[in-house]
Amino acid sequence: MRILLVEDERKLASDLAHALERSGHVVEHASDGEKAWFLGDTEDYDLVILDLGLPKLDGTQVLRRWRANDRRMPVLVLTARDSWAEKAETIDLGADDYLTKPFHMEELLARVRALLRRGTPHASATLTLGELALDTRFSRLTRGGVPIDLTPLEYRLLNYLMHHMGRPVSQSELMEHVYAGSSDRDHNAIEVLVTRLRRKLGGDVIKTRRGYGYLVGDPGESSE
Amino acid sequence: MMSLQLRLLLLAVAGIAAALLAASIVLVAVFERHVRGRYVEALDGHLHQLVALVQVEPQGVVSLRHELYDAVFQEPLSGHYWQVSEGGRAVLRSKSLWDATLPVPPAPDGVVNRRIDDLQGPRSRPLIGVERMITLRAESDRTLSLVVAGERRVVDDSRREFMTTVAISLAVIGGMLALASWLQVRAGLAPLREVGHALELLRRGRRQHIDGRFPAEIADVVDALNRLLATQAAEVERARANAGKIGHGLKTPLAVLAAECRALRSRGEPEAAQTIEQLIEEMNAQVTRVIAAARSVGPRQAVGTRTRIEPLLQRMLAVMRRLPNGGGLDWQTRIEPPDATIPVDQRDLEEMIGNVLDNARKWARAQVLVTVDAKGPAFRIVVEDDGPGIPEDRLDDVLAGGFRLDRTVPGTGIGLAIVGDLARLHGGDLALGASALGGTKVTVSLGEAS
Numbered sequence: 001m002r003i004l005l006v007e008d009e010r011k012l013a014s015d016l017a018h019a020l021e022r023s024g025h026v027v028e029h030a031s032d033g034e035k036a037w038f039l040g041d042t043e044d045y046d047l048v049i050l051d052l053g054l055p056k057l058d059g060t061q062v063l064r065r066w067r068a069n070d071r072r073m074p075v076l077v078l079t080a081r082d083s084w085a086e087k088a089e090t091i092d093l094g095a096d097d098y099l100t101k102p103f104h105m106e107e108l109l110a111r112v113r114a115l116l117r118r119g120t121p122h123a124s125a126t127l128t129l130g131e132l133a134l135d136t137r138f139s140r141l142t143r144g145g146v147p148i149d150l151t152p153l154e155y156r157l158l159n160y161l162m163h164h165m166g167r168p169v170s171q172s173e174l175m176e177h178v179y180a181g182s183s184d185r186d187h188n189a190i191e192v193l194v195t196r197l198r199r200k201l202g203g204d205v206i207k208t209r210r211g212y213g214y215l216v217g218d219p220g221e222s223s224e
Numbered sequence: 225m226m227s228l229q230l231r232l233l234l235l236a237v238a239g240i241a242a243a244l245l246a247a248s249i250v251l252v253a254v255f256e257r258h259v260r261g262r263y264v265e266a267l268d269g270h271l272h273q274l275v276a277l278v279q280v281e282p283q284g285v286v287s288l289r290h291e292l293y294d295a296v297f298q299e300p301l302s303g304h305y306w307q308v309s310e311g312g313r314a315v316l317r318s319k320s321l322w323d324a325t326l327p328v329p330p331a332p333d334g335v336v337n338r339r340i341d342d343l344q345g346p347r348s349r350p351l352i353g354v355e356r357m358i359t360l361r362a363e364s365d366r367t368l369s370l371v372v373a374g375e376r377r378v379v380d381d382s383r384r385e386f387m388t389t390v391a392i393s394l395a396v397i398g399g400m401l402a403l404a405s406w407l408q409v410r411a412g413l414a415p416l417r418e419v420g421h422a423l424e425l426l427r428r429g430r431r432q433h434i435d436g437r438f439p440a441e442i443a444d445v446v447d448a449l450n451r452l453l454a455t456q457a458a459e460v461e462r463a464r465a466n467a468g469k470i471g472h473g474l475k476t477p478l479a480v481l482a483a484e485c486r487a488l489r490s491r492g493e494p495e496a497a498q499t500i501e502q503l504i505e506e507m508n509a510q511v512t513r514v515i516a517a518a519r520s521v522g523p524r525q526a527v528g529t530r531t532r533i534e535p536l537l538q539r540m541l542a543v544m545r546r547l548p549n550g551g552g553l554d555w556q557t558r559i560e561p562p563d564a565t566i567p568v569d570q571r572d573l574e575e576m577i578g579n580v581l582d583n584a585r586k587w588a589r590a591q592v593l594v595t596v597d598a599k600g601p602a603f604r605i606v607v608e609d610d611g612p613g614i615p616e617d618r619l620d621d622v623l624a625g626g627f628r629l630d631r632t633v634p635g636t637g638i639g640l641a642i643v644g645d646l647a648r649l650h651g652g653d654l655a656l657g658a659s660a661l662g663g664t665k666v667t668v669s670l671g672e673a674s
Contacts, residue, residue: 009476015483053472080475081468082512083519084578085571088543097548101479102508105486114548 001046001116001160002026002177006036006062007078008054016049019105020112024139024155026180033057040066044176045073046163047115049108052079052090060093067094074115078103113137120163127162129217132201134162148200153178157193161206161216168212168219228416229409236405244394252387259382260352263374264339267354270294271372274306278316278370280360286315286368296320301346303375310368321346328371331357343373350376415442422446426453432529460521464571467518474511478504509638516642520649521569530565531573533596540577541594550585557594564598568650568670576646579639580607580666587611591661602652603670608659619656643668 003025007013010031017027028043030036033054040048040062052059063075077090077098087098096118097111113125113136120127127134131144139155141148150158156178161169171190178190194206194214207215270292277288286308291297296304297318307326308316314325324346331338336357345351353373360366415438422434433450437443482504489497521529537557544550566573584592588609595606614622622640643666644654652670659665 009480011480012476012483015486019486053476080472080479082471082475083468083516083571084540084574086468087578088539088574091543091546096546101475102482102504103479104482111548 001156001163002028002044003112004028004030004036004039004043004045004048006030006033006048006054006059007051008032009051015105016108019109020049023109023112023136024152024159025112026156026177028180031055033059033062037062037065040071040073041069044173046160046177047112048073048075049112050075050077050095052077052081060090063090063093063095074118076108076111076115078108109137116163120165122162127159127165129162129165129205132205134159143201150197150200153193154197154200157190158197158201158216161214165217166215166219168209168215170213173213229413232409232413233402233406236409237402240398240401240405244398248387248390248394251390252383255386256379256383259386260379263352263379264354267352267372267374270297270304270306271354271356271370274308274370274372275356275358278308278358278368280366286310288316292318303345303349303377304373305345305351306370306372308368308370310366315368326351326353326371326373328353328355328369331355331369340371340373341376345373345375352376352379415439419446419449423449464519464521467515470518471511471515475508478508478511509641512638513642513645516575517645517649520572520575520646529569530567531570532563532565533573533598534559534562534564536570536573537577537594537596540574540581543578544581544585547582547585549588552590553585553588554591555594556592557596559596560599564596564603566598566603566670572646572650576643576668577605579643580605580668583607583639583666584609584611584664587663589663593659593661605668605670606665607668608661608665609663610659610661611663613658613663614656616658622656623654640666 001024003020005013005016005020005027007016007029008031013029013031017029020027028039028045030039034056036048036050036054036059037057039045050059050063054062059077059079063077066073066075074096075094077095078101079086079090079098080101081087082100090098096115099108099111110125116136117123117125117127122128125135125137127136133142134140135142136159139150139152139159141150141155141158157174160174160177174190178193198206205216209215273292274288277290277292278286279289280286292306294304296302297306297320299320300322302320304318305321305326306318307314307321307328309328312330317325327344328340338355340353340355343351343353351373352375353371355369355371358368358370360368418436419434419438419442422436426432426434433453434446436446438446482501485497485500485504488500537559541555541557544553544555581592581594584607588611591610593606593608595604595608597604597606623644640654640656647654647668647670650670652668655667655669657665657667
């Protein structure tokens with residue numbers, strides 16, 4: 001999944017980015033409020049992790065502007081301000097969850113997973129599709145309890161599709177959310193990945209909708 | 225310490241008494257002088273008559289041409305007497321003297337007229353007398369002393385009568401003046417009592433500043449007090465802002481330190497990483513609790529504050545419903561009475577209710593029940609959930625703070641400890657127990673409600 005990480009503390013940002021990448025996410029980093037606002041306003045992210053004390057533009061202002069502009073991606077606020085008056089204010093502005101510094105990485109990752117699952121039919125950290133079970137905590141795929149090895153890219157692609165179960169996802173959307181940065185790779189890369197996944201999972205798991213993209217599950221299954 | 229009113233009153237009464245006493249002394253003295261003067265004048269008149277009537281007969285015998293006109297000199301022991309003496313021996317006496325003589329002390333040489341204040345009359349009555357020495361030219365060297373005297377009782381009686389009158393009228397005047405000063409003191413101090421009343425309201429949290437119109441002198445004091453209250457409020461606000469800044473300043477470095485720790489672990493130093501992580505957690509718990517306490521307004525600074533519980537609770541519930549797990553829960557509230565207010569600062573109350581609700585949100589399976597009881601003298605917020613509950617032997621650890629029962633459930637584990645700190649600051653307490661719903665029952669009790 002594609003995550004925007006907004007944090008001005010460099011050490012903390014790189015630590016967070018590594019942890020998120022290890023969990024199979026594509027991470028983009030913004031170190032000040034203005035850049036964060038611009039990226040969140042123009043790019044598509046599955047989740048934003050937002051620090052509030054930011055240079056140039058305060059995190060609460062960034063959040064306010066996004067929501068005013070109808071940008072609805074889930075936002076996890078990461079803050080050192082821990083009074084309930086401030087928390088309530090932040091959540092009123094449109095934050096979906098908050099975490100106070102210092103935090104446990106496992107806890108942050110758990111909240112990220114929970115927020116990503118919002119709006120999907122999945123209730124736990126393990127996403128299921130028939131016999132397939134994708135454990136998002138450990139980036140593991142099993143079929144009927146038997147593990148199936150996936151490369152990180154394969155995992156990311158399947159993870160994204162399963163989070164948007166029942167909706168056809170275009171190749172360009174997959175490009176954005178699976179590969180880091182705005183890469184110039186041609187769309188063959190996605191086709192190659194899908195072909196490899198189909199070989200591992202069986203041909204009928206990932207369906208192709210001509211002119212729309214790829215789809216897992218039955219159309220309309222998603223609550224999106 | 226003696227009351228201001230009593231002190232002012234005593235001073236006024238003492239002043240009035242001293243003034244009246246001095247006035248009465250002067251009045252009586254003036255009156256006595258006047259009465260005595262008139263009396264002596266009358267005696268002088270008789271003396272002039274006597275001088276005109278005295279004659280020396282050819283044989284050398286001293287006699288009067290005729291009796292004095294006034295009958296009192298004929299009546300025995302009437303109190304008015306005259307006597308003519310020569311060389312210390314009485315030669316002629318009024319009939320009123322009967323067989324007594326006036327013991328006139330010899331006059332000093334050269335004195336012609338004098339007043340004798342301490343003359344002893346018949347029956348030992350004190351007399352006032354006037355005396356004139358006359359020298360008879362015809363028979364040279366014969367000097368006669370002529371004395372007319374009257375009882376001093378006349379003067380003394382008048383004085384006594386006058387003194388009684390003066391005493392009664394001055395006592396009445398004194399009483400009226402004392403009453404007037406009592407009224408004056410009461411009226412003068414009334415604004416002070418009003419200020420005292422206003423301060424009492426302030427202390428009990430019914431007002432935030434002193435209202436009302438006061439006389440100029442008191443208005444200055446009231447203005448100064450109001451300014452002091454405003455300054456105090458500003459100070460509290462500043463201290464709060466500072467506490468927030470300190471929190472921000474300490475927590476970000478702690479988060480960075482935690483990141484360093486994870487790097488340390490990945491470099492193959494898990495033991496060092498573990499030690500540092502534990503320290504970070506302890507420091508965080510300490511800092512969080514201290515900052516929460518510092519940021520809190522507390523009961524004393526929150527003079528005059530009252531917070532309505534219902535809107536605040538609804539706002540915090542709205543926040544809870546938007547947070548993970550909170551939306552799917554059935555939040556029930558019972559507030560009794562529905563419009564209850566309590567003398568606790570809004571942010572302190574938010575902090576307590578927020579933490580307690582947040583705890584329930586994280587643990588509850590399906591249901592949370594919030595009961596607010598403000599009927600009695602004490603104010604209680606009870607939050608119950610249907611989660612797994614806290615084992616009885618762990619209750620103390622939770623109250624102590626910084627201890628996390630389950631690391632997989634989010635939270636810093638010190639929320640309830642902060643609630644306990646704040647509740648105690650407001651003269652209340654925090655209690656944990658088992659709920660009928662199956663989970664934890666958190667009871668926050670606070671001070672007086674109304």
